[in-house]
Amino acid sequence: MDWKVIxxxxxxxxxxxxxxxxxxxQAWYFFRLATRMLAKHGGYAPNQIRSIVRGAVITAxxxxxxxxxVMMALIIAISPAYCWQREGVGVGSVVTELVLLSNAAIGVGxxxxxxxxxxxxxxxxxxxxxxxxxxxxxxxxFFTRSLGRARDKLSRGDARLMAVIGVTSSLxxxxxxxxxxxxxxxxxELAVLSGALLSVxxxxxxxxxxxxxxxxWALGIAMFGGTLIAxxxxx
Amino acid sequence: MATNSxxxxxxxxxxxxxxxxxxxxxxxxxxxxxxSLAMLLPALLLYVIYGVAAPWAGxxxxxxxxxxxxxPFTIIEPISYxxxxxxxxxxxSMTSGNVANLRLPCxxxxxxxxxxxxxxxxxxxxACIGIAVSVLAGVVGVLCGSLAGxxxxxxxxxxxxxxxxxYLLPAVLGAVFGQFALRGPVYALxxxxxAGVPLLLGWKAYFIIPVAVFGTLLLGYALFKWKGIAPRGG
Numbered sequence: 001m002d003w004k005v006i007x008x009x010x011x012x013x014x015x016x017x018x019x020x021x022x023x024x025x026q027a028w029y030f031f032r033l034a035t036r037m038l039a040k041h042g043g044y045a046p047n048q049i050r051s052i053v054r055g056a057v058i059t060a061x062x063x064x065x066x067x068x069x070v071m072m073a074l075i076i077a078i079s080p081a082y083c084w085q086r087e088g089v090g091v092g093s094v095v096t097e098l099v100l101l102s103n104a105a106i107g108v109g110x111x112x113x114x115x116x117x118x119x120x121x122x123x124x125x126x127x128x129x130x131x132x133x134x135x136x137x138x139x140x141x142f143f144t145r146s147l148g149r150a151r152d153k154l155s156r157g158d159a160r161l162m163a164v165i166g167v168t169s170s171l172x173x174x175x176x177x178x179x180x181x182x183x184x185x186x187x188x189e190l191a192v193l194s195g196a197l198l199s200v201x202x203x204x205x206x207x208x209x210x211x212x213x214x215x216x217w218a219l220g221i222a223m224f225g226g227t228l229i230a231x232x233x234x235x
Numbered sequence: 236m237a238t239n240s241x242x243x244x245x246x247x248x249x250x251x252x253x254x255x256x257x258x259x260x261x262x263x264x265x266x267x268x269x270x271s272l273a274m275l276l277p278a279l280l281l282y283v284i285y286g287v288a289a290p291w292a293g294x295x296x297x298x299x300x301x302x303x304x305x306x307p308f309t310i311i312e313p314i315s316y317x318x319x320x321x322x323x324x325x326x327x328s329m330t331s332g333n334v335a336n337l338r339l340p341c342x343x344x345x346x347x348x349x350x351x352x353x354x355x356x357x358x359x360x361x362a363c364i365g366i367a368v369s370v371l372a373g374v375v376g377v378l379c380g381s382l383a384g385x386x387x388x389x390x391x392x393x394x395x396x397x398x399x400x401x402y403l404l405p406a407v408l409g410a411v412f413g414q415f416a417l418r419g420p421v422y423a424l425x426x427x428x429x430a431g432v433p434l435l436l437g438w439k440a441y442f443i444i445p446v447a448v449f450g451t452l453l454l455g456y457a458l459f460k461w462k463g464i465a466p467r468g469g
Binding site: 001011012015019022024025026027034035042044048056058059060062063065066067068081085087088089105108109119121122124125127129130132135139140147151159160161162163165169171174175179180181183184187188190191194198199203212215219222224228235 | 270
């Protein structure tokens, strides 16, 4: 049997559904716990919680769609079932997936995406990509508690220092990602810059015109606006 | 809801720890273990059903290469992102991935909509909602994408599909950077310089991320200690 047929048989879809079920249960459980906490001890009304959820949904649309676009390469190269098992819940970025697949293929002397990639390459990929990604989930299982303790020690309970840590570490991370994209050029620098400026503008505008609901849309508008501006400037 | 104009009031410590953190760690631990075990299933089933297995030497070689790429990120990412998304956010992000392009932006928007600073108990609970929503939306999106097999995206004009592929991720990253820059404008430019210089020098990403995070953090700490500067809301 052709390996691409095997790679799209029900066994792999079922594996994907098992992983997704665990991931969805985890997310749903945390979601319920957090919303109850907000309602009981934070004094948040249901419409305020709905507003937070709406903001997250709007923000998720763009990146999820982008993920689906890039995912098509994986569907063509391997199979829809493989894509579902790997991308539904369990790993994440398609870029990481492609790097891991290439590494697995090299391990068995093949090249991913070339005709030489066969059932042995696929078998190696299935082991290597899944096993290497257990590193993150096992790391989270065993070390998440320590992360909180480390941060508390660092800030010694000072709320202002805690805010310094939160904002500077976030800015550090996103400065790296933004600078990486700027360095690639080819219009990406325009996308970064216009995304940043539009985001700042819409968040400020929401405060100026006293319309907090605009913040739910701010990041979504900024990311699509930045994409369009970069495209228009480069075409 | 807390707003910038009101004095920020965090969640009380006792119920946060007992009613929120304890179940988060319990369920987070076991779901992470279960998902790790579930990830071993495909290889096992491929062998049991079809009798296909790759040679161990090849697997170990591939695994060695993959871990060289993954290990630094696996250590650095949770340490760097934890102040924003907290405990539940870490469990979800490390099982579902797509942290920088999807989980963190959703967490940040949820906090912005609520007007709550990151690094607080309330901020962590709200980030948890944002990330949980992104996981649920992601699963639905990926399932639809896998089932439709390209039909949906094929309906887009080529220019739009190309613009999405090339420019959407940089625009997302720029937008989130802009949002955090608003919280602490004084750190924004230095953060870009701290991250940009090693990038121009051609350092590896897994060296640059800690340099960018801890470099900006040290700058923030120095400004806080010497000049008393802290982000608004903090």
